[in-house]
Structure formats: structure tokens, C-alpha cells
Amino acid sequence: LVFLPSYSPNLNLIERLWRHVKKQVLYSRYYETFPKFKAAIMGCINSTSTSNRKSLETLLTLKFQVIEKTQIVNT
Numbered sequence: 001l002v003f004l005p006s007y008s009p010n011l012n013l014i015e016r017l018w019r020h021v022k023k024q025v026l027y028s029r030y031y032e033t034f035p036k037f038k039a040a041i042m043g044c045i046n047s048t049s050t051s052n053r054k055s056l057e058t059l060l061t062l063k064f065q066v067i068e069k070t071q072i073v074n075t
Contacts, residue, residue: 017048017056017059020055021041025040025044
């Protein structure tokens with residue numbers, strides 16, 4: 001069991017996958033109908049193990065930097 005802060009999208013792997021799908025399917029694109037939109041999302045998800053593998057490997061890693069002894073400065 002791993003504790004995650006209440007809002008931590010960078011620590012949640014499914015959030016990283018969703019970010020990838022949004023980038024591939026949604027950015028600068030318009031779909032006239034919902035079936036076209038759904039087909040684009042499903043096509044991206046279905047190709048995650050083939051054509052998108054390299055870009056996903058960089059997103060879905062568990063490499064994190066731990067910062068010790070942080071100090072909050074009030075201004």
C-alpha cells in the first residue's frame with residue numbers, strides 16, 4: 001500500500017496515460033460527432049502497446065526526486 005497525497009496527478013500513472021491520450025487525440029483537433037471522438041480515443045488507447053510505446057515508456061516510470069528538508073518562505 002502506497003500513500004498518495006490527496007491531489008497528486010504526477011504520482012498517479014493513469015493520470016500520465018490520460019495526459020498522453022489527450023495530447024495525441026485532443027490537442028488542436030475538432031471532432032464533429034461523438035462517435036468520431038470516441039473512435040479517436042479508442043484508437044489511441046488500442047495503439048499504446050504498438051506505435052506509442054516509446055513515448056509512453058518515458059511517461060510511465062516510477063522515477064521521482066525526493067527533496068529533503070524543504071523550507072517554506074513566507075513573503
